[in-house]
Amino acid sequence: MLALDGVSLTVEPGAIGLVGQNGAGK
Secondary structure: OHHHHHHHHHHHHHHHHHHHHHHHHO
């Protein structure tokens, strides 16, 4: 569970960053 939580926390900010960059690019 700890490993999954760590991955989730790492992926969430990354996904938000990508979405923000994509939105800004468009």
